[in-house]
Amino acid sequence: xxxxxxxxxxxxxxxxxxxxxxxxxxxxxxxxxxxxxxxxxxxxxxxxxxxxxxxxxxxxxxxxxxxxxxxxxxxxxxxxxxxxxxxxxxxxxxxxxxxxxxxxxxxxxxxxxxxxxxxxxxxxxxxxxxxxxxxxxxxxxxxxxxxxxxxxxxxxxxxxxxxxxxxxxxxxxxxxxxxxxxxxxxxxxxxxxxxxxxxxxxxxxxxxxxxxxxxxxxxxxxxxxxxxxxxxxxxxxxxxxxxxxx
Numbered sequence: 001x002x003x004x005x006x007x008x009x010x011x012x013x014x015x016x017x018x019x020x021x022x023x024x025x026x027x028x029x030x031x032x033x034x035x036x037x038x039x040x041x042x043x044x045x046x047x048x049x050x051x052x053x054x055x056x057x058x059x060x061x062x063x064x065x066x067x068x069x070x071x072x073x074x075x076x077x078x079x080x081x082x083x084x085x086x087x088x089x090x091x092x093x094x095x096x097x098x099x100x101x102x103x104x105x106x107x108x109x110x111x112x113x114x115x116x117x118x119x120x121x122x123x124x125x126x127x128x129x130x131x132x133x134x135x136x137x138x139x140x141x142x143x144x145x146x147x148x149x150x151x152x153x154x155x156x157x158x159x160x161x162x163x164x165x166x167x168x169x170x171x172x173x174x175x176x177x178x179x180x181x182x183x184x185x186x187x188x189x190x191x192x193x194x195x196x197x198x199x200x201x202x203x204x205x206x207x208x209x210x211x212x213x214x215x216x217x218x219x220x221x222x223x224x225x226x227x228x229x230x231x232x233x234x235x236x237x238x239x240x241x242x243x244x245x246x
Contacts, residue, residue, distance in 0.1 A: 001027065001028065001029055001030055001063075001064075001065060001066070002027070002028040002051070002062075002063070002064055002158060002190065002192070003026075003027050003028075003061075003062070003063040003064075004024055004025060004026050004027075004047075004051070004060070004061070004062055004063075005025050005060055005061040005062075005063070006023050006024075006025055006059065006060040006061070007021055007023070007024045007025070007047075007050060007057050007059070007060030007061070007062065008021050008022055008023055008024070008057060008058045008059045008060055009021040009046055009050060009055060009056075009057045009058050010058045019213050020043050020046045020213055021043050021046055021047060021050065021057065021213050022043075022212070022213040022214050023060075023214070024043075024047065024060070024210075024213075024214060024215055025215075026208060026215055026218060028190060028192065028206075029190075030157075030190055031184075031187045031188065031189065031190055032190055032191070032205045032206055033180070033184040033191045033193075033203060033204050033205045033206075034190070034191065034192050034193070034204060034205065034206045034207070034208060035193050035194075035195050035200060035201045035203075035204040035206075035207050035208070036048070036192065036193070036194045036195075036207075036208045036209075036210055037194070037195060037196060037201060037207060037208075037209055037210075037228070038209045038210040038211045038216065039211055042210045042211045042212060042213065043210050043211075043212070043213040043214075044162075044194045044210045045087075045162055045163075045194060047210060048084070048160050048162050048192070048194055049084075050062065051082065051158075051160060051192070052074060052077060052082060052083075052084040052160060053069070053072060053073060053074040053076075053077045053082075054074060054084070057070065064077075064080055064081070064082060064157075064158060065080075065081075065157070067080065069082070078154065078156075081155075081156050081157035081158060082156060082157070082158045082160070083151040083154050083156035083158070083159050083160065084160045084161075084162070085144070085147050085148065085151060085159070085160065085161035085162065085164060086147070086162060087162045087163045087164075087166050087167075088140075088166075088167070089143045089144055089146070089147040091134050091135050091136060091138070091143065092133070092134045092135070093133060093134075093135040093136075094133060094135075095133060095134050096130070096131055096132065096133055096134070097115070097119070097129050097130055097131070097132050097133075097134055097146055098110075098112060098115045098130045098131060100134055100146070100150055101114075101115040101118055101119075101149060101150055101153045102115070102153075103150075104150035104151070104153040104154045105153040105154065105155075106154070110153070112130060114153075115130050115153075116130055118149040118150075118152050118153050119146070119149050121149065121152060121179065121182070122145040122146070122148050122149045122152070122175070122179050123145060123175035123178065123179060124142070124145055124146070124149070129142075129146070134146065139168075139169075139172070140167045140168045140172070141168040141169055141171070141172025141173070141175070141176075142172070144164055144168060144172070144176065145172070145175060145176065145179070148161075148176075148179055152183075156189060157189055157190060158189070158190045158192065159183070159189050159190070159191050159192070160192045160193075161191075161192070161193045161194065162194045163194050163195060163196070164176055164180075164193065164195070164200075165195060165196075165197045165200065173197075173199075177199055177200060177203065180193070180200070180203060181203055184203070201221075201225065201228070202221070202225065204221045205220065205221060206218065206219065206220055206221060206224075207219065207220075207221055207224040207225060207228075209224065209228075
């Protein structure tokens with residue numbers, strides 16, 4: 001279970017202190033599919049990075065499975081079962097996909113057959129990718145699915161993805177949504193996904209709306225999603241109808 005207690009993050013600007021996150025408290029139960037959505041600039045990505053340890057909060061606590069991870073390093077959180085998928089995953093010229101999967105699994109002995117299984121689960125033809133380099137020859141959608149495969153190899157209990165739909169084509173987007181649904185159907189991990197995409201939001205068990213650095217709404221999809229659709233009808237929605245739109 002993920003618990004966030006009174007989490008705040010401030011930065012100093014030309015006009016003084018600016019609150020990016022403001023006293024956020026929330027709980028995410030195990031094996032839930034939760035989507036964080038809301039207006040751009042509201043603090044969603046900063047919240048996700050704080051959970052992963054990429055941002056150090058000014059105050060508050062982050063607990064994962066009852067353990068206070070607030071001051072743990074990114075590496076320590078990864079070993080604790082927390083993983084993070086970037087909007088634009090890094091590329092590693094000279095590093096093969098199979099090597100990256102071995103690193104993610106935390107053991108050099110990951111067999112080619114095991115690596116291929118992870119790639120197959122994200123909709124990639126394993127034999128075409130296992131020996132390729134993670135470089136600029138791969139498309140955005142391919143790199144994102146490889147990143148998901150590394151998170152599966154890590155066997156993470158909490159998988160965080162920041163706008164996985166950004167900058168990919170429709171075919172890759174369809175494969176991503178299939179992968180997220182398959183992960184959730186197995187009920188072996190908690191999915192926390194930042195998204196503006198209606199098709200991803202519609203897969204969620206719960207929706208968290210973040211605006212102006214605060215949680216403005218949190219609840220079951222059946223309760224929150226109609227409010228989002230009502231805003232859409234009123235012409236004031238932040239949802240993306242096109243893949244890659246922000």
